[in-house]
Amino acid sequence: SEPSVLVTRTLVEEAMRALDGHCEVDLYEGPPEAIPREYLLRRAAGKQGLLTILTEKVDAELLDAAGPELKIVANHAVGFDNIDVPECTKRGVLVTNTPDVLTEATADLAWTLILACVRRLGEGERLMRARTPWIWGPTMMMGHDLHGKTLGVVGCGRIGRAVVRRAHGFGMRVIYNDAIRLDADAESELGVEWREWGDLLGESDVVSVHAPLTPQTRHLINADALRAMKRSAVLVNTARGPMVDEQALADALRSGEIFAAGLDVYEREPQVTEALLDLDNVTLLPHLGSATIETRTAMGLLAVENLLAGLNGERPRTLLNPAALG
Ligand code: GLV
Ligand code: GLV
Numbered sequence: 313s314e315p316s317v318l319v320t321r322t323l324v325e326e327a328m329r330a331l332d333g334h335c336e337v338d339l340y341e342g343p344p345e346a347i348p349r350e351y352l353l354r355r356a357a358g359k360q361g362l363l364t365i366l367t368e369k370v371d372a373e374l375l376d377a378a379g380p381e382l383k384i385v386a387n388h389a390v391g392f393d394n395i396d397v398p399e400c401t402k403r404g405v406l407v408t409n410t411p412d413v414l415t416e417a418t419a420d421l422a423w424t425l426i427l428a429c430v431r432r433l434g435e436g437e438r439l440m441r442a443r444t445p446w447i448w449g450p451t452m453m454m455g456h457d458l459h460g461k462t463l464g465v466v467g468c469g470r471i472g473r474a475v476v477r478r479a480h481g482f483g484m485r486v487i488y489n490d491a492i493r494l495d496a497d498a499e500s501e502l503g504v505e506w507r508e509w510g511d512l513l514g515e516s517d518v519v520s521v522h523a524p525l526t527p528q529t530r531h532l533i534n535a536d537a538l539r540a541m542k543r544s545a546v547l548v549n550t551a552r553g554p555m556v557d558e559q560a561l562a563d564a565l566r567s568g569e570i571f572a573a574g575l576d577v578y579e580r581e582p583q584v585t586e587a588l589l590d591l592d593n594v595t596l597l598p599h600l601g602s603a604t605i606e607t608r609t610a611m612g613l614l615a616v617e618n619l620l621a622g623l624n625g626e627r628p629r630t631l632l633n634p635a636a637l638g
Pocket of ligand 1: 366388389390391414
């Protein structure tokens with residue numbers, strides 16, 4: 313009989329169709345919030361595959377609930393902080409993510425927020441929508457130039473590098489900080505210079521976060537980091553919310569310690585720290601980094617391809633834990 317899989321959220325139609333005829337699909341079609349934990353535990357039981365999204369915590373409890381038949385967890389995201397990968401590896405369960413296919417879309421969204429912040433887009437839009445009377449004036453709603461300024465990229469992986477390439481089009485100088493330093497050739501080809509953490513914060517006019525969430529990067533942007541930034545600086549986070557201390561950010565934005573911030577992800581997603589919602593110098597988006605038709609189709613198809621490969625005993629294309637192959 314066909315292997316059975318749990319799909320925790322409806323994917324784009326093309327990806328749902330790619331599952332047809334290959335496995336028996338148990339699809340969670342409840343309200344558009346995350347699948348409730350007790351349903352997830354119950355419905356994972358006896359499955360050979362799980363196709364998860366970032367709201368599902370894949371831990372020892374879930375793996376126990378799924379049972380020994382489970383072969384693969386295919387995550388529909390590049391980030392995999394929701395998955396206990398070592399625990400999966402220990403049990404011989406493959407784990408995959410969806411890298412590469414969302415790199416350009418996510419870099420575009422980071423730039424959407426960078427531009428929105430420096431040019432006060434949200435504030436201007438809100439003014440128009442409120443039907444506030446206005447007239448063009450030489451000092452009205454001034455933001456900051458980008459050309460000739462410095463972009464500081466935090467995490468220079470695939471998405472960070474795509475953000476760097478765009479920065480050169482805007483005439484910016486680029487510095488970066490990453491636990492893993494690129495080699496000199498890669499740095500000069502990309503047009504970036506490495507900086508110590510404190511130097512990156514102090515020199516950057518725009519700080520954009522593109523690192524994975526790990527115990528080391530949690531609250532990387534805290535009160536001290538915000539104090540180290542220029543008062544004219546902008547912070548953008550399109551990676552994972554818990555890397556930014558939201559209360560500290562709200563305080564820094566209110567007191568003018570930094571100029572503006574743009575967030576696509578939240579510390580307690582989908583909740584937003586209340587103090588941020590009242591500030592004009594923060595632009596807030598509902599985790600749209602990879603949300604284009606083209607990219608979500610590619611992500612869905614890659615997640616399904618990985619899932620089916622794992623079920624068939626083949627090596628999935630974007631496998632995170634080769635050690636689980638045994
Ligand atoms: C989305 O946030 C992802 O990790 O793909
Ligand atoms: C991700 O983690 C990336 O930069 O692709």
